[in-house]
Amino acid sequence: MFGKLISSSLNRCGNNGTSFGKTRFNSVSKPSNSQKRCLNVHEYQSQGLMKQYGINVPAGSAATTPDEAEKIAEALHTQDLVIKAQVLAGGRGLGVFQESGLKGGVQLCTSPKQIRQYAEKMLGSTLVTKQTGAQGRLVNKVLVATRHFLRREAYFAILLDRTYQGPVMVASSQGGMDIEKVAHENPNAIVKEPFALDKGPTPAQTERIARAMGFPDERIAQVQQQINNIFKLYVEKEVTLIEVNPLAETSNGEVMCMDAKISFDENSLFRQKDIHAMEDPSQKDPREAEAAKSDLNYIGLDGDIGCLVNGAGLAMATMDIIKLHGGSPANFLDVGGGATQKQVTNAVKILSDDPKVKVILINIFGGIMRCDIIALGLIAAVKELSLKIPLIVRLQGTNVAEAKKLMTDSGLRIISSDDLDVAAQKAVNAVQILKIAEDAKLDVTFQLDL
Numbered sequence: 079m080f081g082k083l084i085s086s087s088l089n090r091c092g093n094n095g096t097s098f099g100k101t102r103f104n105s106v107s108k109p110s111n112s113q114k115r116c117l118n119v120h121e122y123q124s125q126g127l128m129k130q131y132g133i134n135v136p137a138g139s140a141a142t143t144p145d146e147a148e149k150i151a152e153a154l155h156t157q158d159l160v161i162k163a164q165v166l167a168g169g170r171g172l173g174v175f176q177e178s179g180l181k182g183g184v185q186l187c188t189s190p191k192q193i194r195q196y197a198e199k200m201l202g203s204t205l206v207t208k209q210t211g212a213q214g215r216l217v218n219k220v221l222v223a224t225r226h227f228l229r230r231e232a233y234f235a236i237l238l239d240r241t242y243q244g245p246v247m248v249a250s251s252q253g254g255m256d257i258e259k260v261a262h263e264n265p266n267a268i269v270k271e272p273f274a275l276d277k278g279p280t281p282a283q284t285e286r287i288a289r290a291m292g293f294p295d296e297r298i299a300q301v302q303q304q305i306n307n308i309f310k311l312y313v314e315k316e317v318t319l320i321e322v323n324p325l326a327e328t329s330n331g332e333v334m335c336m337d338a339k340i341s342f343d344e345n346s347l348f349r350q351k352d353i354h355a356m357e358d359p360s361q362k363d364p365r366e367a368e369a370a371k372s373d374l375n376y377i378g379l380d381g382d383i384g385c386l387v388n389g390a391g392l393a394m395a396t397m398d399i400i401k402l403h404g405g406s407p408a409n410f411l412d413v414g415g416g417a418t419q420k421q422v423t424n425a426v427k428i429l430s431d432d433p434k435v436k437v438i439l440i441n442i443f444g445g446i447m448r449c450d451i452i453a454l455g456l457i458a459a460v461k462e463l464s465l466k467i468p469l470i471v472r473l474q475g476t477n478v479a480e481a482k483k484l485m486t487d488s489g490l491r492i493i494s495s496d497d498l499d500v501a502a503q504k505a506v507n508a509v510q511i512l513k514i515a516e517d518a519k520l521d522v523t524f525q526l527d528l
Contacts, residue, residue: 116318116341119356120164122221124340131311133304134334138223140164147197150222151190158225159187163200165215166361169207176204176214183207183217186225193222215361226334231324232291233257234305236312238319242272245312247279247305251292253324254336278309293327300333301325308335315353316346365409365428372424374413381406383505384429384438386422388413388447396441399498405506408435415446422455423462430463436512437468439505441498444475453481457488468493468508472501 119127122140129135137154141147151159163170163183170183183205185196197220206214231254239246249269252260261268269290273279279287281302288301304325312320322338347354359367369376375390383405387393390412397407409432413425429438442452452473459465470493473481485492495501515522 117344117347117353117357118166118339118341119353120166120219120221120358121162121337122164122219123356124338125221127311127315127340128308128335128338132307133311134332136160136223136226136334136336138221140219140221141197142201142219144194144197144201147201147220147222148190148194151187151193154222154224156224157188158227159189159193160223160225161185161187161193161196161200162221162223163205163217164219164221165205165207165210165217166358167205167207167209167215169209170205173205173207173210175199175217176206178203196220197222218358218360226326226336227329228254228324228326228336229329229331230292231326231336232293233260233321233323234287234291234308234325235319235321235323236309236317237321239270239272242270244272245275247271247273247283247287249287249291251290253291253326257323275313278313279305291325293333297327297331297333304333304335311340316343316350317341318343365432368428369411369425372421372428374411374417374421374425374428376412376425376428377410378432379407379409380434381408382434382436382509384408384411384432384435386411386413386425386429386438386440388415388417388442388444388452392441392443396439396498396502399502400439400505403503403506405502405509408432413447413452417447417451417455419451419455419458422452423459426456426459426465426469427463430459430465430467435467437470437505437508439501440469440471440473441501442471442473442475444473444478444481447475448477449473449475449481450477450484453484456492457484457490460488460490460492468505470495470501470505470508472496472498 125135139150141150147161173183174181178199180199187193187196200217200220203217204214205217206212233250233253235248236245237248250257250260250267252267269287271283271287273283284302284305285298287305288298293301308320311317317340319341320338322335324336326334326336328334342350342353363378365378366376383400385393385396385407387396393410393412397410400407409429411425411429413421426438429435440456442449456469456471460469472495474496485494493504495504512522
């Protein structure tokens with residue numbers, strides 16, 4: 079139930095990341111010609127934004143060196159400290175550093191000296207979590223902050239939901255834990271409150287949410303103010319998701335956002351230049367970063383059949399058919415309806431640069447996207463890259479006859495099929511042949527038919 083609510087908001091998000099805390103949800107979609115990704119920023123960056131909007135967050139700053147981390151800890155004038163590795167991935171607390179074997183990207187400390195010791199082990203090291211994959215993420219910064227002792231922990235989020243056709247507040251009294259697990263085991267613990275985006279939540283709504291989160295009467299007004307401030311940030315910075323977990327009451331009675339995730343709509347970044355400047359390219363999959371430069375919607379997967387398709391629905395169907403025939407797609411790549419020859423060439427280059435990709439399957443249904451443009455891009459890519467891996471092409475639609483003639487006249491070995499099912503089977507067959515040849519330490523030269 080709750081998973082569906084979250085995914086409806088995040089359907090437009092690309093790669094996940096964490097910002098100001100934990101990340102739990104990832105999915106992809108591309109409903110239009112332009113990319114529809116979500117930009118995620120680091121925890122320390124989210125903290126800075128939230129402070130600007132009067133949202134209470136723990137005192138602290140980011141450091142890039144052990145010396146700087148120690149000085150920040152000294153300036154906090156407390157023995158209750160925490161140091162957090164800054165990577166765009168969830169599960170940091172249970173993560174492991176590849177180089178040192180240190181367990182936990184979040185460590186509780188009691189002195190600036192201890193902060194320095196952990197910073198030495200974290201900075202410049204690779205943190206592997208349940209969301210990073212085996213390759214992990216490089217830690218370039220750590221957040222040093224005051225540690226707080228909490229009386230109660232709640233969950234609060236604002237997101238867009240298709241069911242309600244607008245924004246929804248989501249809350250639970252069971253914060254500080256995996257909210258999807260809470261929703262699965264105790265769905266009644268999740269409260270949802272839709273509201274009008276142009277007006278914001280009403281006082282009655284914010285009070286209901288505050289009480290649903292379990293805050294006592296003397297804290298309701300504080301919680302309502304924090305919710306209003308969070309909503310203001312949500313609207314003014316064009317946020318797609320803001321998820322606070324936990325929204326807590328500290329031991330001194332202060333309502334504070336201890337940990338949160340903020341995702342921004344990338345399509346709004348031409349207006350939100352300060353947010354765009356926060357992007358950390360070092361945290362992106364290099365393939366996705368390269369695709370973004372060419373305005374291509376790319377998500378890396380773990381398979382060995384590279385996919386180049388126009389349209390998100392057709393891309394998903396292509397991956398499904400590959401799986402149906404026993405293959406495994408290496409990516410989601412949607413060139414959209416207005417791709418240029420250069421974009422197509424760059425798309426093929428991105429796929430061919432992936433060492434896992436053994437075969438490339440192109441599936442184009444030409445409507446707005448002309449098949450001859452695709453053909454010209456493919457021919458240019460094969461010639462420019464001296465492409466050696468099999469290229470299997472299925473083209474239908476606008477200017478398909480011209481496209482086929484271009485490919486035939488090029489003299490290049492491009493395997494063609496008018497039927498997607500046949501094309502997918504050929505791609506799977508090619509991978510199987512290559513794997514057998516690799517095991518036998520043989521070279522393979524493909525003819526046009528498989």
